[in-house]
Amino acid sequence: MDKMTDTIEAFLSLRRKATINDVARLAGVSKKTVSRVINNSPSVHARTRDAISEVIARISFQPDPQARGLAFRRSFLIGLIYDNPNAQYIVNMQMGVLDRLRGTGNELVVHPCDWRSDDFIPELRQFLEHQRLAGVIILPPIAEDRRLLDLLDEMEVPRVRVTARAGASNQPTISGQEIVSHDHIGCAEASAHIALLGHRRIGYIGGNLDYPSAHERRRGFDAGLAQHGCAIAPDLDEGGNYSFASGYEAGQRLLTRPDRPTAIICANDEMAAGAYKAAYESGLRIPQDLTVVGFDDAPIADRLSPPLTTVRLPTRDMARMAANLLISPEPSTISHLQVDSKLVVRGSSAKAPNP
Structure with a gap:
């Protein structure tokens, strides 16, 4: 082993948290040079940078963000x-x-x-x-x-x-x-998909209107349906706030109607999951009796049974x-x-x- 390795092994035997001063001493450079390497300064010679980086890795040194800020x-x-x-x-x-x-x-x-x-x-x-x-x-x-x-x-x-x-x-x-x-692009694709499946009695559970996304998603859903001569029925237009509870409550209102929808569009996946629960409690099968579509493609979408048709937003x-x-x-x-x-x-x- 070379001298640096011996010195590092001796430091590690102390079992204490490493500091920037330790890095400088073990690498044989100034504290300022170590700081330059940590902050990716181009003014450090490649060989020196590699030596300092090796020391940092071997002694598991973690820079303190607050100290760096000062x-x-x-x-x-x-x-x-x-x-x-x-x-x-x-x-x-x-x-x-x-x-x-x-x-x-x-x-x-x-x-x-x-x-x-x-x-x-x-x-x-x-x-x-x-x-x-x-x-x-x-x-x-x-x-x-x-x-x-x-x-x-x-x-x-x-x-x-x-x-x-x-x-x-x-x-x-x-x-x-x-x-x-x-948001509107995928939403138009989703509602067009529903229209092409033959649905005409279409319900909607919208997002919180304080969010621009609620308006953009509704704009897209409306546009996709309009392309096929369809629209969300005014009496099936429910508000929500992007939460599971709001989707469940809106789903209950929609699915207990005598003229219930055959499809429900939800402005996000959390509300779609709530609509699933409402459908289950109403004795309805998805998708045989009811189509449900969401938005986000959150992890829950693929974990529902059946997996949720949705709009993916990365x-x-x-x-x-x-x-x-x-x-x-x-x-x-x-x-x-x-x-x-x-x-x-x-x-x-x-x-x-x-x-």
Whole structure:
């Protein structure tokens, strides 16, 4: 073994947490040089970089994001701010952000909030001041809140909005960038699929109208049906809020009618799962007696019985893209990135039953 290996083995025998000073001593370089390697500075010679990287790996050194923030006068923390009842959507977003941050030295701070609270903006101001974030990703519906956008501008916090509707921020810089999902495209495909199966008595369980996605999805569903001379029956048009409970309750109302629908379109998979429960309790079989269609292609869609026909929105990919915009060394000149949705046909849709 060479001298460095012996020294590293001696350090490991101490069984204590490694510090940046340990890395510098073991690699025989200055603390400043180690910092440059950690932060991917191009000014370090390749051989020196490799030696430092080897030491970091062998002693399992993990840089402290807060300490790095103090040294470089900024945080290495990315915030994910949301107020959303769809738990799976939030999990997918977290996983996507973490996919991109892994190995970069940046960390994720997740911050739920209450959009309707009187303390919404003061509480977020306190959070931002305390964390000194390098940037934030904001999710619907608060991604549409002008007060929050103004606060982030005032505090000069870079942001990426995730939204179903472009245009709430017209700034070309990174602070105004956005990931825009084209929800209506897949929705039009889904409703056209239902019309082609012969359904004419079609119910709808919509999303929370505070969310642009609720309007964009409805626009798409209506367009797909109109292509085939169909429409959602006005008396079968139910509101929901993207939760399982709201889908179940709306499903009960729809399926206990004497002239119940033969198909139900749901604005997300959570509500579709609620409609499944209502159908089961009504003694209806899916898809023989009732076709159900959702939106998101969340993990639950493939776990229902039968598996749910739905519209796939790549939320994890969207989160990965949003994180990339914040940590990329070169700010993008693109004001927004667009993501399409797509119909996925599974076992919950079938031809309309005979009258």
